[in-house]
Ligand code: ADP
């Protein structure tokens with residue numbers, strides 16, 4: 079089978095012209111890479127989100143627009159301001175201003191995604207020009223032609239069958255003797271309106287495109303040299319992992335390791351495509367390969383942390399020996415598209431965590447739940463996930479883990495459903511200390 083790599087570059091990797099040149103070198107050194115998937119330059123999506131959220135002070139909007147312009151101009155200047163591209167970027171910036179003015183009057187979900195998507199549209203335009211400047215043939219491709227989604231703005235779900243068909247028709251024919259550069263994170267609903275896949279969604283885009291292309295590898299180029307034993311920003315002793323399995327990495331991503339968007343590995347698993355994570359700042363440092371199976375299967379591989387957890391406890395005094403209560407409760411949550419992560423039960427209550435935050439518990443949801451049970455909502459919690467192998471088969475895991483947590487109020491524990499994880503909730507204020515203590519105890523050098 080001929081080799082085909084899809085390379086994704088995150089926000090810090092394309093933050094300015096200097097960083098973009100490093101990405102260009104990575105691409106030029108690997109002729110197997112045919113498709114580059116880019117995020118917006120670091121900081122841009124946050125500015126666009128602020129503009130899209132209906133910032134109604136004209137002066138605040140002007141400041142945000144100026145910050146945006148500075149980032150784009152910085153890159154354009156290093157390219158000697160090519161005329162057509164400069165005009166194009168200026169047009170996009172004017173378009174963003176007009177959209178932001180509309181959002182200030184009446185913010186809508188569709189407008190939000192149209193504004194937020196402009197970051198990826200600009201970074202890819204600039205990067206294609208930079209590649210051409212370097213003599214590398216490259217073509218810009220609007221991913222919305224192939225990444226068709228539902229119309230759930232901000233959290234759209236791609237339609238895989240359409241992606242597959244459109245990639246065949248629209249994308250593959252462009253691969254002859256040139257690199258194709260496209261956007262992560264964005265898509266289009268069936269009626270053509272722009273959608274986005276959720277924050278950090280460019281990793282997911284790259285994996286979906288790789289699946290549709292039947293690629294032989296996906297590279298996620300970011301600001302760290304691979305997946306570490308835990309977030310290296312929080313634990314100084316964290317170490318890069320040379321390998322990790324799809325199952326373990328999926329758990330890590332789901333439970334908060336920001337280095338991968340939680341959905342990224344689903345397409346890779348479906349087509350068994352190995353995923354490499356490395357640093358575009360120091361590609362020579364190597365990185366992590368994520369594959370179906372790994373050479374080593376350590377009992378403890380890594381720790382992940384997810385903040386801002388909401389714990390919902392639903393109590394019904396007459397739940398004892400009555401059937402149907404859980405079905406009622408989960409039915410309500412499902413109807414409102416609220417996804418549940420962790421669950422524990424007692425005789426008369428069930429506790430669960432919601433990743434979507436307290437705002438998903440609207441008055442309507444609360445009123446419906448109130449009809450069936452008493453509702454208690456706790457915030458200010460963090461979820462810690464210990465990731466490894468055969469964890470539900472080995473004696474004494476609990477003693478090892480909870481020894482390091484002797485001083486902490488552990489609010490909830492989930493263990494046993496998977497051989498790959500043990501999760502628990504603790505007060506958010508203790509999170510960093512707990513992560514450091516557990517790392518020292520369970521993942522020593
Ligand atoms: P990008 O913009 O390239 O998508 P992100 O900021 O989304 O990059 O992800 C990279 C960041 O993920 C790192 O800077 C690091 O702080 C964080 N991170 C969290 N957990 C881990 C981990 N286990 N290994 C590596 N990085 C992690």
Ligand code: ASP
Pocket residue numbers: 088089117118123124197262263276277278279280281
């Ligand atoms: N630019 C988007 C974000 O900041 C998508 C991504 O970077 O993956 O969330």
Ligand code: MG
Pocket residue numbers: 088278281336337338339
């Ligand atoms: Mg990311």
